[in-house]
Amino acid sequence: MACRSRSQRVISGLLGLGLLLIGITLTGCVTMRFEKGNIGRPLPESAPTLEQGKATLTDVLRLYGAPDQVGKLSDGFALTYEHISYRGISLTAGINLNDTVRVSSDMTARGSLVRYDTMMFFFTKDGILQNSLLDRGNQKPLWKSYWHDP
Amino acid sequence: MNKMMKRLVLMTIAVGFLLQAAGCAVIGRDKDYRSFSAQSTNQIVTGKTTAAEAIRLFGAPAQVVKLSNGNAYIYTRSVSKAFGLWLIAVTFANYDRQYDQLVLFFDNNNILTHYGSSMHSDEASYGMPF
Numbered sequence: 001m002a003c004r005s006r007s008q009r010v011i012s013g014l015l016g017l018g019l020l021l022i023g024i025t026l027t028g029c030v031t032m033r034f035e036k037g038n039i040g041r042p043l044p045e046s047a048p049t050l051e052q053g054k055a056t057l058t059d060v061l062r063l064y065g066a067p068d069q070v071g072k073l074s075d076g077f078a079l080t081y082e083h084i085s086y087r088g089i090s091l092t093a094g095i096n097l098n099d100t101v102r103v104s105s106d107m108t109a110r111g112s113l114v115r116y117d118t119m120m121f122f123f124t125k126d127g128i129l130q131n132s133l134l135d136r137g138n139q140k141p142l143w144k145s146y147w148h149d150p
Numbered sequence: 151m152n153k154m155m156k157r158l159v160l161m162t163i164a165v166g167f168l169l170q171a172a173g174c175a176v177i178g179r180d181k182d183y184r185s186f187s188a189q190s191t192n193q194i195v196t197g198k199t200t201a202a203e204a205i206r207l208f209g210a211p212a213q214v215v216k217l218s219n220g221n222a223y224i225y226t227r228s229v230s231k232a233f234g235l236w237l238i239a240v241t242f243a244n245y246d247r248q249y250d251q252l253v254l255f256f257d258n259n260n261i262l263t264h265y266g267s268s269m270h271s272d273e274a275s276y277g278m279p280f
Contacts, residue, residue, distance in 0.1 A: 017162070017234075019162065032241065034279055035279065036277075037245045039246075041248065041273075057263075061266030062254075064266075064268075066253040072218065128218070
């Protein structure tokens with residue numbers, strides 16, 4: 001009886017050790033990675049209400065601060081404010097046997113989506129607001145933006 | 151016997167988890183640094199400050215844009231914070247980058263006409279990735 005219990009213990013211990021070794025060996029063979037990123041401050045929810053033809057560069061700078069980009073246009077210039085958000089996912093499955101048989105199998109599927117919120121102000125060369133726009137790419141659905149939109 | 155078996159199994163699982171969870175979290179902070187001072191905006195006056203004075207105050211701009219009737223000097227720096235979490239076979243990663251920005255507009259005579267600043271780099275945060 002005592003002999004059987006000892007042998008059972010040994011077998012169980014070995015089984016546990018074996019499972020542990022297999023677990024350690026397989027670490028990293030199947031991995032999932034979720035990534036999320038954010039660059040810049042969020043832009044306002046609604047389109048700017050500044051009056052075109054009247055509002056000035058001073059008004060825009062006072063309301064929104066320094067722009068991310070300043071660009072020259074043929075008849076003036078434009079300020080661009082941007083907020084970037086990033087989502088990424090990857091799934092990797094593989095078995096690395098380089099150290100034993102020098103053959104490895106590996107399969108990775110990955111995808112990422114970068115979406116932009118952009119607010120632009122177009123000015124005459126004298127600094128009078130001509131036009132403005134707000135494009136909120138971040139509000140478009142994640143799944144549909146990735147799979148369906150070109 | 152049953153107790154011993156249970157203990158052994160539990161210990162094996164615990165050790166397995168400990169080994170698998172090694173290196174399970176990472177945090178990082180990156181700084182894209184330029185030495186311009188936000189406080190120096192108190193010393194600039196539209197219609198008076200020249201481009202030379204601005205450069206003395208804020209240093210070299212990151213970018214100069216030629217406009218129809220002058221130039222824009224752009225100063226920018228950023229702080230990025232990242233956080234990653236490993237849960238056995240699943241990894242979560244998150245990063246956040248925020249900027250300090252200053253834009254100075256000069257006319258053709260290099261006199262400051264407008265300026266705008268946004269100082270948000272200290273708002274970069276370590277967030278959870280879900």
